[in-house]
Amino acid sequence: EDKVVQSPLSLVVHEGDTVTLNCSYEVTNFRSLLWYKQEKKAPTFLFMLTSSGIEKKSGRLSSILDKKELFSILNITATQTGDSAIYLCAVERTGTASKLTFGTGTRLQVML
Protein backbone atom coordinates (compact mmCIF):
# COMPACT_ATOMS: atom_id res chain seq x y z
CA GLU A 1 0.00 0.00 0.00
CA ASP A 2 1.46 3.36 -1.04
CA LYS A 3 1.88 5.83 1.78
CA VAL A 4 2.41 9.59 1.98
CA VAL A 5 3.05 11.41 5.25
CA GLN A 6 3.08 15.16 5.49
CA SER A 7 4.34 17.33 8.31
CA PRO A 8 3.53 19.47 10.08
CA LEU A 9 -0.23 18.94 10.02
CA SER A 10 -0.79 22.64 10.55
CA LEU A 11 1.27 25.76 10.74
CA VAL A 12 0.59 29.38 11.68
CA VAL A 13 3.10 32.01 10.57
CA HIS A 14 3.24 35.75 10.07
CA GLU A 15 3.51 37.50 6.74
CA GLY A 16 7.07 37.59 5.53
CA ASP A 17 8.10 34.37 7.22
CA THR A 18 9.64 31.47 5.30
CA VAL A 19 8.05 28.04 5.69
CA THR A 20 9.15 24.52 4.82
CA LEU A 21 6.58 21.79 4.33
CA ASN A 22 7.65 18.16 4.41
CA CYS A 23 6.46 15.11 2.54
CA SER A 24 7.80 11.58 2.98
CA TYR A 25 6.58 8.63 0.97
CA GLU A 26 6.65 4.91 0.44
CA VAL A 27 5.64 3.74 -3.00
CA THR A 28 6.47 0.78 -5.18
CA ASN A 29 7.76 1.74 -8.61
CA PHE A 30 7.82 5.49 -8.04
CA ARG A 31 7.02 7.65 -11.03
CA SER A 32 6.48 11.19 -9.76
CA LEU A 33 5.67 13.37 -6.77
CA LEU A 34 3.25 16.26 -7.07
CA TRP A 35 2.40 19.24 -4.89
CA TYR A 36 -1.03 20.87 -4.92
CA LYS A 37 -2.52 23.91 -3.17
CA GLN A 38 -6.13 23.59 -1.99
CA GLU A 39 -7.80 26.82 -0.92
CA LYS A 40 -11.47 25.98 -0.98
CA LYS A 41 -12.31 23.05 -3.15
CA ALA A 42 -10.24 22.38 -6.28
CA PRO A 43 -6.60 21.46 -5.67
CA THR A 44 -4.43 23.53 -8.00
CA PHE A 45 -1.20 22.16 -9.35
CA LEU A 46 2.10 23.56 -8.10
CA PHE A 47 4.94 21.21 -9.01
CA MET A 48 5.69 17.79 -10.41
CA LEU A 49 9.02 16.23 -9.46
CA THR A 50 10.53 13.14 -11.01
CA SER A 51 14.29 13.51 -10.53
CA SER A 52 16.32 13.87 -7.35
CA GLY A 53 18.15 17.05 -6.54
CA ILE A 54 16.60 19.26 -9.20
CA GLU A 55 14.87 22.23 -7.62
CA LYS A 56 11.70 23.51 -9.23
CA LYS A 57 10.79 27.14 -8.67
CA SER A 58 7.76 29.26 -9.28
CA GLY A 59 7.95 32.74 -7.81
CA ARG A 60 8.27 32.45 -4.05
CA LEU A 61 7.63 28.71 -4.09
CA SER A 62 10.22 26.02 -4.65
CA SER A 63 10.40 22.28 -4.22
CA ILE A 64 12.96 19.53 -4.33
CA LEU A 65 12.88 15.75 -4.28
CA ASP A 66 15.23 13.25 -2.64
CA LYS A 67 14.55 9.82 -4.11
CA LYS A 68 17.17 8.14 -1.95
CA GLU A 69 15.68 9.33 1.35
CA LEU A 70 12.13 9.29 -0.08
CA PHE A 71 11.04 12.79 0.76
CA SER A 72 10.29 16.15 -0.73
CA ILE A 73 10.08 19.66 0.67
CA LEU A 74 8.06 22.65 -0.41
CA ASN A 75 9.46 26.04 0.52
CA ILE A 76 7.54 29.28 0.55
CA THR A 77 9.51 32.47 1.11
CA ALA A 78 8.14 35.87 2.11
CA THR A 79 4.74 34.36 2.87
CA GLN A 80 1.58 36.35 2.17
CA THR A 81 -1.97 35.94 3.48
CA GLY A 82 -2.90 34.57 0.06
CA ASP A 83 -0.65 31.60 0.72
CA SER A 84 -3.08 30.42 3.40
CA ALA A 85 -4.32 27.05 2.20
CA ILE A 86 -3.93 23.31 2.55
CA TYR A 87 -0.85 22.01 0.74
CA LEU A 88 -1.20 18.47 -0.55
CA CYS A 89 1.58 16.12 -1.55
CA ALA A 90 0.82 13.14 -3.80
CA VAL A 91 2.83 10.33 -5.38
CA GLU A 92 2.22 8.32 -8.49
CA ARG A 93 3.57 4.89 -9.33
CA THR A 94 4.20 3.43 -12.74
CA GLY A 95 1.55 1.08 -13.99
CA THR A 96 -1.51 0.80 -16.13
CA ALA A 97 -3.57 3.21 -14.09
CA SER A 98 -2.85 6.78 -13.20
CA LYS A 99 -3.52 6.90 -9.47
CA LEU A 100 -2.38 9.64 -7.13
CA THR A 101 -1.91 8.74 -3.47
CA PHE A 102 -2.26 11.87 -1.34
CA GLY A 103 -1.09 12.77 2.12
CA THR A 104 -3.44 14.39 4.60
CA GLY A 105 -2.04 17.81 3.78
CA THR A 106 -0.49 20.66 5.73
CA ARG A 107 -2.81 23.50 6.70
CA LEU A 108 -0.91 26.77 6.46
CA GLN A 109 -2.32 29.95 7.94
CA VAL A 110 -0.48 33.22 7.28
CA MET A 111 -1.40 36.06 9.61
CA LEU A 112 -0.85 39.78 9.14
Add this chain to the structure above:
Amino acid sequence: DAGVTQSPTHLIKTRGQHVTLRCSPISGHKSVSWYQQVLGQGPQFIFQYYEKEERGRGNFPDRFSARQFPNYSSELNVNALLLGDSALYLCASSPARSPANTEAFFGQGTRLTVV
Protein backbone atom coordinates in the same frame (compact mmCIF):
# COMPACT_ATOMS: atom_id res chain seq x y z
CA ASP B 1 -11.03 27.84 -21.87
CA ALA B 2 -13.43 26.08 -19.59
CA GLY B 3 -11.81 24.10 -16.83
CA VAL B 4 -13.06 20.86 -15.37
CA THR B 5 -16.73 21.27 -14.54
CA GLN B 6 -18.62 19.21 -12.01
CA SER B 7 -22.30 19.11 -11.16
CA PRO B 8 -24.04 19.53 -8.90
CA THR B 9 -21.89 21.63 -6.56
CA HIS B 10 -23.80 20.57 -3.46
CA LEU B 11 -26.13 17.69 -2.75
CA ILE B 12 -27.99 16.36 0.26
CA LYS B 13 -29.21 12.77 0.20
CA THR B 14 -30.79 10.37 2.66
CA ARG B 15 -29.20 7.11 3.74
CA GLY B 16 -30.04 4.28 1.33
CA GLN B 17 -30.58 6.55 -1.66
CA HIS B 18 -28.36 6.61 -4.69
CA VAL B 19 -26.56 9.55 -6.28
CA THR B 20 -25.06 10.43 -9.67
CA LEU B 21 -22.27 12.97 -9.94
CA ARG B 22 -21.14 14.39 -13.24
CA CYS B 23 -17.86 15.66 -14.62
CA SER B 24 -16.89 17.32 -17.88
CA PRO B 25 -13.15 17.31 -18.52
CA ILE B 26 -11.17 20.03 -20.20
CA SER B 27 -11.67 19.92 -23.94
CA GLY B 28 -9.23 17.48 -25.50
CA HIS B 29 -8.58 15.63 -22.25
CA LYS B 30 -9.29 11.93 -22.46
CA SER B 31 -8.48 10.83 -18.91
CA VAL B 32 -10.89 11.38 -16.02
CA SER B 33 -10.22 10.33 -12.44
CA TRP B 34 -12.51 10.47 -9.41
CA TYR B 35 -11.39 11.13 -5.84
CA GLN B 36 -13.19 11.21 -2.50
CA GLN B 37 -12.01 13.74 0.07
CA VAL B 38 -13.34 13.35 3.57
CA LEU B 39 -12.99 16.38 5.84
CA GLY B 40 -9.47 16.62 7.23
CA GLN B 41 -8.02 14.06 4.85
CA GLY B 42 -6.33 14.10 1.48
CA PRO B 43 -8.21 12.98 -1.63
CA GLN B 44 -8.52 9.22 -2.04
CA PHE B 45 -8.52 7.60 -5.47
CA ILE B 46 -11.77 5.95 -6.57
CA PHE B 47 -11.56 5.39 -10.35
CA GLN B 48 -9.67 6.34 -13.45
CA TYR B 49 -11.13 6.20 -16.96
CA TYR B 50 -9.15 6.67 -20.11
CA GLU B 51 -10.61 6.46 -23.59
CA LYS B 52 -13.88 5.24 -22.09
CA GLU B 53 -12.31 2.25 -20.35
CA GLU B 54 -11.72 1.75 -16.65
CA ARG B 55 -7.97 1.85 -16.06
CA GLY B 56 -7.84 1.78 -12.30
CA ARG B 57 -9.96 1.33 -9.22
CA GLY B 58 -9.27 2.23 -5.62
CA ASN B 59 -10.33 0.43 -2.44
CA PHE B 60 -14.00 1.30 -2.59
CA PRO B 61 -16.99 -1.06 -2.33
CA ASP B 62 -19.04 -2.14 -5.33
CA ARG B 63 -21.65 0.46 -4.39
CA PHE B 64 -19.37 2.86 -6.26
CA SER B 65 -19.39 2.70 -10.04
CA ALA B 66 -18.51 5.02 -12.89
CA ARG B 67 -18.47 5.32 -16.61
CA GLN B 68 -17.06 7.56 -19.30
CA PHE B 69 -19.01 8.65 -22.34
CA PRO B 70 -17.86 9.09 -25.97
CA ASN B 71 -17.40 12.83 -25.35
CA TYR B 72 -15.10 11.91 -22.40
CA SER B 73 -17.45 13.25 -19.76
CA SER B 74 -17.96 10.95 -16.82
CA GLU B 75 -20.47 9.94 -14.17
CA LEU B 76 -19.83 8.58 -10.71
CA ASN B 77 -22.67 6.57 -9.20
CA VAL B 78 -23.00 5.63 -5.55
CA ASN B 79 -25.77 3.27 -4.42
CA ALA B 80 -27.17 2.57 -0.96
CA LEU B 81 -25.63 5.71 0.50
CA LEU B 82 -24.11 5.58 3.96
CA LEU B 83 -23.39 8.45 6.33
CA GLY B 84 -19.71 7.78 5.75
CA ASP B 85 -20.08 8.63 2.06
CA SER B 86 -20.43 12.29 3.02
CA ALA B 87 -17.43 13.96 1.40
CA LEU B 88 -16.15 16.24 -1.34
CA TYR B 89 -16.01 14.31 -4.61
CA LEU B 90 -13.34 15.61 -6.96
CA CYS B 91 -12.93 14.95 -10.63
CA ALA B 92 -9.55 15.38 -12.32
CA SER B 93 -8.82 15.43 -16.02
CA SER B 94 -5.59 15.14 -17.94
CA PRO B 95 -4.75 14.73 -21.60
CA ALA B 96 -2.61 11.65 -21.04
CA ARG B 97 -3.29 8.50 -19.10
CA SER B 98 -0.82 9.53 -16.45
CA PRO B 99 -0.12 12.84 -14.76
CA ALA B 100 3.56 12.02 -15.15
CA ASN B 101 3.33 13.67 -18.52
CA THR B 102 1.32 16.61 -17.39
CA GLU B 103 -0.45 17.72 -14.29
CA ALA B 104 -4.01 16.64 -13.55
CA PHE B 105 -6.52 19.50 -13.39
CA PHE B 106 -9.17 19.26 -10.70
CA GLY B 107 -12.74 20.48 -10.76
CA GLN B 108 -14.39 22.38 -7.90
CA GLY B 109 -15.94 19.20 -6.62
CA THR B 110 -19.36 18.09 -5.48
CA ARG B 111 -20.04 18.34 -1.77
CA LEU B 112 -22.25 15.35 -0.86
CA THR B 113 -23.95 15.26 2.51
CA VAL B 114 -25.76 12.06 3.54
CA VAL B 115 -28.28 12.45 6.37
